[in-house]
Amino acid sequence: MAASSPPRVIGATVTYGSRAASCLATVEAMRAAGVTAVVVVDNGSVAAAQRDLREYARAHEPLVRYHRLGRNEGSAPAFGFAIARALESDADYVWLLDDDNLPQGDALSILLEEDGALRAAGDDLCAVAPTRAPSAEPDDVAEARRVEQAREHPREDRSFAGVELALFARRALERIGLRRPRMGEAGADLSYAPYGGLLVRLDVLRRIGLPDADLVLYGDDLEYTSRIVRAGGRIRLSRDAIVVDPRGQRWMPPGFEVLAMFRSTNDALLYYSIRNRIHRELRTGRRRSVARGVNAGLFWALCLLCTVITRRPSKLRVLRAAAADAWAGRLGRRVELSG
Structure with a gap:
């Protein structure tokens, strides 16, 4: 019996402003990982960045497909546009990355393997998210894994603006030492996931539709991916697939x-x-x-x-x-x- 062909993966990313250099580093990393094509959506970059992106795409066409939007209307419309272009392709999967994400090593192969394991177990409505770390330093990766394993989300069927009394009480008890911090499994199911590094089959996206452009930005990816879980599917957090996601300057500081x-x-x-x-x-x-x-x-x-x-x-x-x-x-x- 003939061996089955490897899955075809199309990469997709969205950039804006003056971020051409980081975006092209992300594109190079996707190409090195073995994607069959990359969709780059320019969401209102400045003239110099637009020129650099366009020239790179011309030098690498048809592998790199460049699309420029006239105005930055937010991440939801732009990622929706990128996903729509991916759905028009003959790929099996789309790999979504932010324009400053750098997948490490064989991250894509690991995500494909873990998605395959979910499907072999009967979960055909699924996606796999990597562990995102601020750098590739071993200590940062280990800390990112620890944080993700311990992360506890509020129940959204009863929370309000992320506040849930039961979770608030548990965290308060942890801070004063009356409760041991939660330790989750090495790999866990998520209620939702960000775009950064998410691998999902296109047949799953055909079932859940496109992102809601009316959400504009911030949380649009979480609403979009939560549709998989609400429809009875699974989003798996991979411990071993690592994507560097630099934190940069925070608009909202860490803490309470x-x-x-x-x-x-x-x-x-x-x-x-x-x-x-x-x-x-x-x-x-x-x-x-x-x-x-x-x-x-x-x-x-x-x-x-x-x-x-x-x-x-x-x-x-x-x-x-x-x-x-x-x-x-x-x-x-x-x-x-x-x-």
């Missing part, structure tokens, strides 16, 4: 999340992040329930406390607008993008 919202530096990104998160939560489970109401009350109580601590009432106004728009279903571009 609600306090970080009040210390954030970009109101537009804060608005979209919270609006889209609440929108996703309200589509998971009942919009109105006792648990949802309790968690909403806890969120706003924490917001009032953080307003006093930071003396930034303007952040509370941004959060109120985001929550009101999410509840009313007012999506799309509501405030001007910045940064």
Whole structure:
């Protein structure tokens, strides 16, 4: 019997601004990993970056397929465009990476192997996400693995803006030493995943459709990938497939999340992040329930406390607008993008 041909993988990435150098490094890494083609979506780059991207694509066509959008309308429309182009191809998989992601070693082969194992087990509606580390240094990779194994997400069928009373209480007990930190399995199922490094078969994407362009950015990838799980599928976190995802300058600092919202530096990104998160939560489970109401009350109580601590009432106004728009279903571009 003839050996089956290797799966065909098309890479896809979105870039903007003055990020041509990092984007082309990502494209080179995808090519080195063995993709059959790369879709590059230029989401409103400056003239010099546009020139560099176009020249690279011309030098490597038809392997590299360059598409320029006239204006940056956010990541959701741009990744939607990239995914639509991938769906038009004859590939089996699409490998989604941000324009500063660098897959390490045989990351793609590992993701393909783990996806194949899921399918062999009967999970045909699935995707595999890598472990993302800020660098390829062994200590950073080990820490990223530790954090991912310990990460515990709120139940979105009852949480509000990421706040869930039960999870809040568990984390508080951990901080004061009355509860041992959670240790998950080496590989685990996710409720959703970012685009960065996600490998998914195109037949899965045909079943879940395209990203919701009305989400604009921040959280659009999480809403999109959560559709796989809501439809009864699985997203597997790979321990061994590593993608370097430089953190860069944070618009929202690390630490206690609600306090970080009040210390954030970009109101537009804060608005979209919270609006889209609440929108996703309200589509998971009942919009109105006792648990949802309790968690909403806890969120706003924490917001009032953080307003006093930071003396930034303007952040509370941004959060109120985001929550009101999410509840009313007012999506799309509501405030001007910045940064």
